[in-house]
Amino acid sequence: MNISELNEYIKNYIEKDKTKSAIMLTAPWGTGKSFYVENNLKKFLNKNNKKRCIIISLYGLKEIEEVSKSIYIELRANKWFTQKNEIITGGIIIGKTIIKNLAGLFNISFKQSKNDIERLYSSINLTDKLIVLDDLERTNIDIREIFGFVNNLVEHDGCKVLLVANEDEIKSNVKAKTGNNEYIEEYFKMKEKTISDTIQFTTTNSESIINILTHYVDNNDNLLKKEFSGANSDFVKEIEFVMKYRKCYNLRTLIFVCQKINNLLSLTNKTNYEIDFIKKVFLGTLAFCLSDKSTNDWSDSLLTSATLGMPNYPMYKFMFTYIKKQEFNVEEMNKAKYLYLQSIESEKNDEHLNILYECYLRTEIEVKNSIDNISNSLKNNKGISLNEYVKIANHLIFIKPYLTDYKKKIDACLELMKTNIRDSIDNEVKIDLYISSSIELENDGLKEFNSFIDELRKIISSKKNETNSIDYEPNEFNRRCLNLFKSSDIDVYNFISSINLCKLKQVIANFSAQQLNDFRIVLNINFYGPHEFRHKNELEPKLKEIEKMAEDTIENNENMDKIQILQLKLLAKNISKYLNNSY
Numbered sequence: 001m002n003i004s005e006l007n008e009y010i011k012n013y014i015e016k017d018k019t020k021s022a023i024m025l026t027a028p029w030g031t032g033k034s035f036y037v038e039n040n041l042k043k044f045l046n047k048n049n050k051k052r053c054i055i056i057s058l059y060g061l062k063e064i065e066e067v068s069k070s071i072y073i074e075l076r077a078n079k080w081f082t083q084k085n086e087i088i089t090g091g092i093i094i095g096k097t098i099i100k101n102l103a104g105l106f107n108i109s110f111k112q113s114k115n116d117i118e119r120l121y122s123s124i125n126l127t128d129k130l131i132v133l134d135d136l137e138r139t140n141i142d143i144r145e146i147f148g149f150v151n152n153l154v155e156h157d158g159c160k161v162l163l164v165a166n167e168d169e170i171k172s173n174v175k176a177k178t179g180n181n182e183y184i185e186e187y188f189k190m191k192e193k194t195i196s197d198t199i200q201f202t203t204t205n206s207e208s209i210i211n212i213l214t215h216y217v218d219n220n221d222n223l224l225k226k227e228f229s230g231a232n233s234d235f236v237k238e239i240e241f242v243m244k245y246r247k248c249y250n251l252r253t254l255i256f257v258c259q260k261i262n263n264l265l266s267l268t269n270k271t272n273y274e275i276d277f278i279k280k281v282f283l284g285t286l287a288f289c290l291s292d293k294s295t296n297d298w299s300d301s302l303l304t305s306a307t308l309g310m311p312n313y314p315m316y317k318f319m320f321t322y323i324k325k326q327e328f329n330v331e332e333m334n335k336a337k338y339l340y341l342q343s344i345e346s347e348k349n350d351e352h353l354n355i356l357y358e359c360y361l362r363t364e365i366e367v368k369n370s371i372d373n374i375s376n377s378l379k380n381n382k383g384i385s386l387n388e389y390v391k392i393a394n395h396l397i398f399i400k401p402y403l404t405d406y407k408k409k410i411d412a413c414l415e416l417m418k419t420n421i422r423d424s425i426d427n428e429v430k431i432d433l434y435i436s437s438s439i440e441l442e443n444d445g446l447k448e449f450n451s452f453i454d455e456l457r458k459i460i461s462s463k464k465n466e467t468n469s470i471d472y473e474p475n476e477f478n479r480r481c482l483n484l485f486k487s488s489d490i491d492v493y494n495f496i497s498s499i500n501l502c503k504l505k506q507v508i509a510n511f512s513a514q515q516l517n518d519f520r521i522v523l524n525i526n527f528y529g530p531h532e533f534r535h536k537n538e539l540e541p542k543l544k545e546i547e548k549m550a551e552d553t554i555e556n557n558e559n560m561d562k563i564q565i566l567q568l569k570l571l572a573k574n575i576s577k578y579l580n581n582s583y
Contacts, residue, residue, distance in 0.1 A: 003036065003203055003211060007044045014045070014052065014130050014160045019196050022150050022161035026168075027201035030250035032208040033164050034134055036201065039215050045130060055132040058139035064149050067141070071131060129160065136165035137173065147190040154194070163195065205243070208251050209236050216258040235279065242283050245310055246290040257286045260323060267328050277340045280436065284309035285319050296324060302390065302433045302453065303336050311440040339387050339434040346388050352377075353384070356392065359399045360439070367399060368406060375409060378416040386424055389417045390435040390453065397449050398439040414452060422459050433457065461494050470495075472503045478515040481522045492522060493539070501545050508549060509557050509564075516567035520574060540579060547575040 001009060013023055027033050037055060045053040054074040061067055131153065139146065153159040171184060203211075213236070243249045261282050287310040298305070298320055309315035318332040347354050355362050355370035362370075374392065377383040384392070396410045403410070433456060441449050470480060484492055511519070523546075550572040554565055 001199070001202065002207060003040055006036075006199070006201075006203075007041060009199070010041060010130070010162065011045065013197075014128055017160070017196075020155045020158075021196035022154050022163055022194055024163045024165060024167070024191075024195050024198045025201055026165050026198060028168065029166050030252045031201060032203065032211065032251040033201050035212060035215075035251065035255060036203070036208075037132055037134060037162075037164055040211065041132075052128060053130045053132060055134055057135045058133055058141070058146070059135040060138065060140060062140045064141060064145055067133070067146075067149065130162055131159055132162045132164060134164040136163050137167075137169040143170065143187060144190055147194045151194045167198070205240055205249055206236050209239050209254065212251060212254055212258060216262060238279075238283055239286065242287050242310065242313060243290065246287060248290040250290065253289045254286065257282065257289055260285065260319075264319070264322060264328060264333075268330065268333070274337055274341060276344075277337050280313060280340065281316050281319055283313035284315045285323070287313050288315040288320070289323075302435055303332070303339070304435055306435070306438050306440070311438045314435065314437070335432060336434070339432060340436050342385060343388060343391065343434075343436045346385055350384070353388070353392070356395050356399075359395055364403070368403065371396070371403075371406060371409060371413070375413050375416070378413055378420060381420045381423065386421060387432055387434055389421065389456070390433055391438065393417060393452050394435060394438045394441070394449055397445050397452070398441060401445070418452075418455060418459060421456060425460060433460075470498060470500065470503075472500070472507050474507060474511050474515055477504075477507075478511075478518055481515075481518040484522050495522065496539055496542060499542065499546070501542075501549060504546075505549050505553075508553050508568075509560065511564070513561065513563040513567050516564060516571065520567065520571045523571070524574060536579075543575050543579060547572045547579075550575075 010023070025033060025037075042053045042055060054071070056067065056070045056074060058067065061070070133146075133150070136143075136146065150161050150163065153161055170187075239254065261278065265278070284304070288308045291308070295308070298308075298317055303317050304314035305317070305320075306314045308320065316333075316336055318329050318336060321332075322328050347357060352370040352373040355366050356374065359367045359370075374384070393414055396413055400407055400410045433453065471477060480495070484495055508516075523543075550568040554560070554568050
């Protein structure tokens with residue numbers, strides 16, 4: 001059944017079914033069951049201000065009484081009975097900590113009894129109403145008790161009940177707990193008595209995706225705009241492509257990404273974002289979240305990562321930071337957007353780049369001709385943006401095994417790009433390592449590409465060191481520390497690597513407590529940063545020397561200010577803990 005047919009089926013069950021039995025909706029996790037119930041079925045049944053449906057999650061509940069109390073709260077919130085009916089029951093219930101505030105809002109006392117609850121149900125007219133009990137497989141209540149409770153609702157109270165479950169998980173849980181098949185047989189017997197129909201939730205992926213996108217467009221200030229709605233079939237196909245690539249069709253992850261993108265856009269200028277760029281970010285984030293959202297390490301030196309995302313839709317660093325740390329760097333997002341638009345513009349205006357980027361579709365002669373022209377541009381260091389070099393390298397390395405007679409020319413192009421970046425940095429040109437999309441490389445090609453990126457990073461880093469020599473005068477050294485507070489871990493790594501210990505030893509005793517504290521914070525950026533152990537082996541000798549320098553300074557300056565001594569002790573302690581993995 002599609003969503004519309006399922007809605008009508010359940011409506012017919014509510015209005016016409018006389019079997020005094022419940023129905024079940026089942027499907028694996030992440031297929032959109034709960035989203036459908038909350039955002040489609042409930043709205044369909046409650047339209048025109050007719051409140052005909054309440055939803056209760058059984059997740060984590062341990063006793064049937066808790067289910068009764070949850071239902072009572074929902075009944076009262078939806079005004080399914082009058083104040084007069086409630087007075088008849090003595091103004092009862094409820095007392096779980098998690099719902100005390102709700103109960104307080106409704107002026108409900110916390111004295112309770114099971115008999116009172118049963119009397120309360122007898123006072124409520126549940127005709128043409130549906131109680132949905134979701135997350136059946138996640139409850140801690142014995143499944144037999146649940147079926148008995150539901151059977152009482154449908155047989156004795158005339159209520160209509162929809163159970164929403166992952167039935168395969170229920171069977172698996174039952175077998176794991178009991179270790180025998182008798183309990184499973186009993187489950188099916190009780191189910192047969194309580195449930196008349198079991199419906200497989202089998203909407204298509206595209207229908208479920210459209211359902212989710214439409215909900216977010218309609219209900220979140222339209223931040224995703226019409227291009228993100230279900231009407232945009234191309235975008236739906238792109239989402240399906242990402243799911244197929246990751247071999248994961250978890251719609252709960254899609255919902256998570258929709259919410260994150262909405263949250264992020266609410267923090268930006270809503271009239272000033274590029275929709276194609278946001279789509280790229282959306283799809284890259286989806287690829288990342290469908291793969292392994294648990295990683296905490298941004299190991300790529302680029303502003304994007306095809307490893308964490310996918311070649312066509314890389315994961316963006318600013319989005320990674322937002323998801324992992326809930327920190328939004330608008331400058332990093334704007335930089336990524338600028339580079340994306342610049343890359344798109346380059347493809348439009350440079351026919352030869354466009355041919356290279358479509359090398360798998362063009363003729364051999366066309367591709368070779370494009371490489372010749374790109375080579376000439378690189379020799380003159382004109383006409384091609386430095387920020388485009390990573391993408392060019394990716395495609396040159398991809399095509400190299402198929403154009404063996406052009407291997408030397410391609411290698412020369414790669415070397416020219418390194419030379420041009422080195423020369424440009426000498427002229428204080430700002431360079432960002434960025435790639436908007438790439439071709440997936442394997443084995444030797446991937447190794448060569450990673451080596452190329454690493455060489456570019458080293459060139460940029462070494463030039464930064466040359467042009468940013470450290471002044472060890474306390475105030476100047478402190479100014480340098482303060483400038484590093486908002487820098488990347490690479491910048492901090494370069495700073496620590498380039499410290500001249502002999503010069504620092506001569507002046508460290510003259511640092512104020514505040515200046516020592518600021519130096520300590522800079523080191524902590526490396527200790528706690530996103531790559532906290534990435535540079536550990538390289539920095540360990542230097543850090544040990546700094547630790548010893550702090551200890552020696554304390555020992556050799558008996559009359560030093562006590563707070564300065566405290567800061568030096570903290571400095572040594574921080575380094576020791578980091579090197580011993582005891583953070």
